[in-house]
Amino acid sequence: MHSRQLLRQSLLRHPVLVLLTILMGFSGALFNGIGTVLIVPILLELLGQASSLMDQLPDVLRQFLGFFDQFPENQRLAAMTFAVVFMIVLKNAAAYAGSLTSSSLNRKLAANLRLDGLRILLDVDLSYYTRTKVGDLINHLNVEISRTTVAVRTLARMAIAIITILVFIGILLWTSWQLTLIATVALGLVALINQTAIRQSKVFGKELSHLSRLYSSRIVEILSGIRLVKATANEASEYHTISQLINDREQSEYHAQLLFAGIGPINEVCSIIALISVATVGRTVMGDRLETFSAILLTYLVVLFRMLPSIGQLNAARSQLANTLPSVAIVSEFLSRSDKPFMQSGSRSFLGIKQGIHFNNLSFSYPGSEQPVLRGIDLYLKRGTTLALVGASGAGKSTLADLLPRFYDPDGGRIEIDGVDLKQFDIQTFRRRLGIVSQDTFLFNASVRENLVYGRPEATEAEIEDAMARANASEFILALPDGLETLIGDRGVLLSGGQRQRLAIARALIQDPDILILDEATSALDTISERLVQKAIDELSRDRTTLVIAHRLSTVQNADQIAVLDRGKVIETGVHSALLNQDGPYAQLCAIQFSEQMKNRDELKTADLEISDPKQALTHPSKEMRSRLGSILEILGQLTEKDMQNERSREEMTASAYANTLDLLKVVEDFEKSGQRVLRSAPLS
Ligand SMILES: Nc1ncnc2c1ncn2[C@@H]1O[C@H](COP(=O)(O)OP(=O)(O)O)[C@@H](O)[C@H]1O
Ligand SMILES: [Mg+2]
Structure with a gap:
């Protein structure tokens, strides 16, 4: 979308408000003009010049004055004075109404543009977000849209100034076209002088938009990475970077202000010079007939004088518009749908799977990248069964999983459900039947309950409780200060990784999806949490x-x-x-992982024998001991549970408890040794 198109659309969207604003501006100008010309005869009357000069008044004025002939002579002055005051009152009433309509136009426009932006952000494809910064988007939604409404409002102000000037020029032409010719040349020169300021104003506007974008991106990044900033002790350098941006923006705004503030005074001085030139030239041209023309000249100068503020406003508005146009360009690009990816939805409602999902010869590479990430994938996932994807990191597992919810579409091949291409299904009905649990669980900053029912808000109390129990989450949720109503996040309780994960699983259970995607759902967890979560996952995927x-x-x-x-x-x-029997890549992966696990164990056992700091020599083993004891207790707790009927997991857990107890013994031994060493090396006082 072009900037001009956006401005036109914005104006056309609220035709009534725009028309009212301009109508108010026009009537204000008319009342202002009439009030102004009527001042001249009053002045002449007050100065006692009425009888000699009244006949020489310009036609336009004599026509107005004709209206007052119906009043008796002694009341005429009072009636005229009243008319002038009344006109000025009307003009100000119109200005008041006009400012109400224009600010209401402003508000409505900002709200509508923000809604348009929001619509786009929700509709646009995920790939848009991989190449757009969140900070930029927030900046577009707030700052740039505000500045765009300022541009539209400035356009309305310009229209009013132009109408006012046209009305006045009409009166001026009616009064004397010769003088108007001279005035047009003089005021045209003033407008030319403004051209430099307008050009500069546009430069400042661009700069301001650029800086404000950098600023908000950086702020969003720092806040989302605040742990890293703190962990690397980068607070000071981040402060420095952002303070630089804030300073630059302040400077840019200051320069724009310098310019705006200068436009008024410069315009006034230039206009007064123009006015004096008109008077001088007029006097010279009419030199010999000055007697007869003095009333005309007087009327002319009064009207011209009243017109100058409008010219000043027009020039200021031009500069303001130039300053905000870069924002209009940014917003029109942001709101344009043609340059953004949107996922095409099919029309078939998704009613569930009968046979299975066929990943049919899929190939894929990320938008803007040549590198193929998936090549000739052919897999079949039968209904009600589990297909596991394994492989080295970067092999393309998550990418393949992302093709199923149509976060991306494959470049070649297709995904078929019961033989129907996935693209034929209505994307929303399909995604509603899909549950996804991944490594980093997203929870909204809201109550536990709101987070649980996010996928299906109409879930009943019984369903929620059942899901909590099956996800192994009832116990910790009910132990929270307000139970289900506890707020999660910055204002509420912070949950551990395992607890967040179990919430996500309960959320998926409530949603009761037909198809489930689990992307490394447990890899961020320690062994004990993993066991708890794994139980919940087995329940979910059954x-x-x-x-x-x-x-x-x-x-x-x-x-x-x-x-x-x-x-x-x-x-x-x-x-x-x-x-495993094939002894191929899978067997190799298993072997690598097994040996890594063993190595980790050995490292753990021999670690930290060299601790020399006496304080650490005490706290480190005690932490280790507590962690082992915690694990053992947790396992014992689970072993006593009624539903522990599976003989194999019972054995596994007993073995794990045994291993933990051995570790605990080892830690105690090490503690004893290092304690003796510390005692030996510490000087006895
Ligand atoms: N949004 C993305 N844009 C471009 N390349 C990506 C994107 N996400 C992942 N990749 C690339 O695709 C490849 C496969 O990644 P991924 O599917 O996440 O692997 P896995 O889940 O098996 O670890 C990697 O080389 C990765 O760099
Ligand atoms: Mg992955």
Whole structure:
């Protein structure tokens, strides 16, 4: 969309308000003009010059005065004075009404532009967000849209100034076209002088938009990365960077102010010089007939004088418009739909899966990148079963999972559900039947309940409680200060990773999706939380069509099918035991992970034998001991639960408790040794 198009559309959107604003401006100008010309005869009357000069008044004035002939001679002056005052009152009433309509135009316009922007932000494809900064978008929605409404309002102000000037020029032409010719030349020169200021104003406007964009992007980035800023002790340098931006913006605004504030005085001085030139030239031209023309000249100068403020306003408005036009350009680009990606939705309602999902020969590369991320993927996910994707980081697992909710569409091949291309389904009905739990759970800054029912607001109390229980989340939720009504986030309770994850699972359970995508849902958790979350996930994915990506291979052993991805290609598929027997890539991945786990354990056991700081020698082992004890207690707690019937997990957990107890013993031993060492090295006083 072009800037001019946006301005025109904005004006056309509120035709009544725009017309009222201009109508008020026009009537104000008319009342102002009539009031102004009537001053001349009153002045002449008061100066006792009426009888000699009345006949020489310009035609236009004599016509107005004709109206007052109906009054008796002795009341005529009073009637005229009253008329002047009345006209000025009317003019100000019109100005008042005009400023009300124009500010209401301003508000409505800002609200509408913001709604348009919001619509676009919600509709546009995810890929738009990977190449746009959130700070920029917030800046567009706030600052640039405000400045755009200022531009529209300035346009209305310009229209009013132009109408006023035209009315006055009409009167001036009627009074004397010769003098008007001279005045036009003189005031045209004043307008030319303004041209430099207008050009400069545009430069400042661009600069301001640029700086305000940088500023808001940086602020958003710092706030979302505040942990990193603090962890790297970068507060001072961030403060410095932003204070630089704030200063630059302040300077830019100051320069624009210097310019705006200068326009008024310069215009006034120039206009007065123009006025005097008109008087001088007029006097010279009419030299011999001055007697007869003095009344005309007087009327002319009074009208011209009253017109000067409007000319000043017009010039100021031109400069203001030039300053805000860069923002109009930014907003028109932001609101334009043609240069943004939108996902085309199909028309078929999605009613569930009967057979399965076929990833049919998919290939994909991210927009703007040549590198293929997926190549010839061919997989089948049968209804009610679980397909696990494994492979090195960067292999393309998450990308493949993102194609299912149509966050992106494949470049080649297609995803079919029961033989129907995914693109034929209505995207919203499909996504509603889809549950996604990923590594970083997003929770809104709202109550636990609001977060739980986000996917299905109409869930009943019983459904919520059931989901909480199945997600292993009832206990901690009910222990929160306000239970389900507790606020999460900055004003409320902060939850641990495992708790957030269980909330996300409960949310998915309430949503009761047909298809489930789990993208490394447990990889950010420690072993104990993982066990709790894994139980919840098993509950969630039971009998559901599930696509699971797991970093820890131990969690996908039970999948109905495992696919190993490598650099965008499926290199092996099968079930856990068969894949292990094949001794191929999957077996290798398992071996690598197993040896890493062993190494970590050994490192843990031999770590920190060298602690020399006595304080640390005390706190470190005590922390270790507490963590081991915590794990053991947690496992014992789970073992006593009634639903622990699965013999295999019972064995696993007992083994884990045993390993933890051994670790605990080891820590106590180390503690004893290092304690002796510290005692030996510390000087006895
Ligand atoms: N939004 C994106 N834009 C461009 N490239 C991306 C984007 N997301 C991921 N990639 C690239 O795609 C490849 C696969 O990434 P991903 O699917 O996240 O792998 P995995 O989940 O298996 O670790 C990587 O090389 C990564 O750099
Ligand atoms: Mg991933």
